[in-house]
Amino acid sequence: MRYAILGGSFNPVHNGHLYLAGLALAEGYDCVIMIPANQSPFKPHLPLQGKSDKDSPLPPPCGGGWGGVSPQDRLDMLAASIPPAMPITIDDCEINREGVSYTIDTVKDIIKRYGPDGKLGLILGNDLKQDFHLWKNAEEIQSLCDILWKDRLGDISSTLVRKKIENNEEWRYLVPNGARYIIEDRNLYTSSLRASAPPREIFQLINRIETEVRALVNTTRYIHSRSVAITATALARHFGLDPSRAYLAGIAHDIAKQIEPGPMTHGKAGAQLLKDRFGFGKNEKDILEAVEKHTTGAPGMCDLAKIIYISDKIEPARRKVRPEYRNLGLWPTIDSLLACVIEDVFEILKEKGKIPSPDTIKLLEGLQ
Ligand SMILES: [Fe+2]
Ligand SMILES: [Fe+2]
Structure with missing residues (x-):
């Protein structure tokens, strides 16, 4: 050598x-x-x-x-x-x-x-x-x-x-x-404490999971996931949720999208993968719910799950998204935004001759 x-x-x-x-x-x-x-x-x-x-x-x-x-x-x-x-x-x-x-x-x-x-x-x-x-x-x-x-x-x-x-x-x-x-x-090379910085563990977790996502999905899907994560971060900040958790849920939401299709939805399979491979448990309940339910939503789902559902539908790579969604100031609550996004989804499904999932219908009913 x-x-x-x-x-x-x-x-x-x-x-x-x-x-x-x-x-x-x-x-x-x-x-x-x-x-x-x-x-x-x-x-x-x-x-x-x-x-x-x-x-x-x-x-x-x-x-x-x-x-x-x-x-x-x-x-x-x-x-x-x-x-x-x-x-x-x-x-x-x-x-x-x-x-x-x-x-x-x-x-x-x-x-x-x-x-x-x-x-x-x-x-x-x-x-x-x-x-x-x-x-x-x-x-x-x-x-x-x-x-x-x-x-x-x-x-x-x-x-x-x-x-x-x-x-x-x-x-x-x-x-x-x-x-x-x-x-x-x-905290090397600095005398000032980063008191306001979120705990590092979540960034390490994000790093591990994002690496996994890159390996499991194609580039287009990865770019979409990244875009969802960034959109979710902005929504979380606006509505007072933890931006790091929103990023994590966003980057992970389609992790199972390109895995061999089984009986589960890719959302459910993704949540399962996060449990099996990364040890997600009750501390990550909100993230698991967000990943699991992002395709159809479900009545009573948590705020983080709502944010991921919304981000998945309105991220900038999606065509035909209302410009109002870019102006978060127009939306007083997560639910007001969510209701509008769901109505758009129904519209798109109708154009394609498809019917909405009962879960999504129930979710919308609960909001109105
Ligand atoms: Fe998805
Ligand atoms: Fe997605």
């Missing part, structure tokens, strides 16, 4: 790191090994701790890095960010070695343990070229490795990400999703 190594503080890992790894793979390396430095250097430009002994002061001790981020946090973010099935791996040798690691020691260690075919690749940013000769045993490094000098992706850097988080600016699309969720969960 031909290996290339990519060191760094990964504080946090960002998309530019994965891009560099991708460049090495594109050049024919079979595997890229990402190696987080033990200490979180205050000097932001060190990809590997390769500088000479003369350099001081030393970075702060282990665990006391920027924003209280520990080596374990950095390692966890990396592990959560490497894309599945890509030949990118992580080696924690520098963290285990503790103290300051020098590139030369890491290179020797990697060569010894991995036994690469040919020379080891060492990925370094072009910004480090100028001072490279000052690194400890720079010549020896060059004799043991092919150095892959690369331009960094745009201006993305860990420093930039940290600054943006601290300043409450947009940063989320600069890092892989896995790192993002850990940063948010553990």
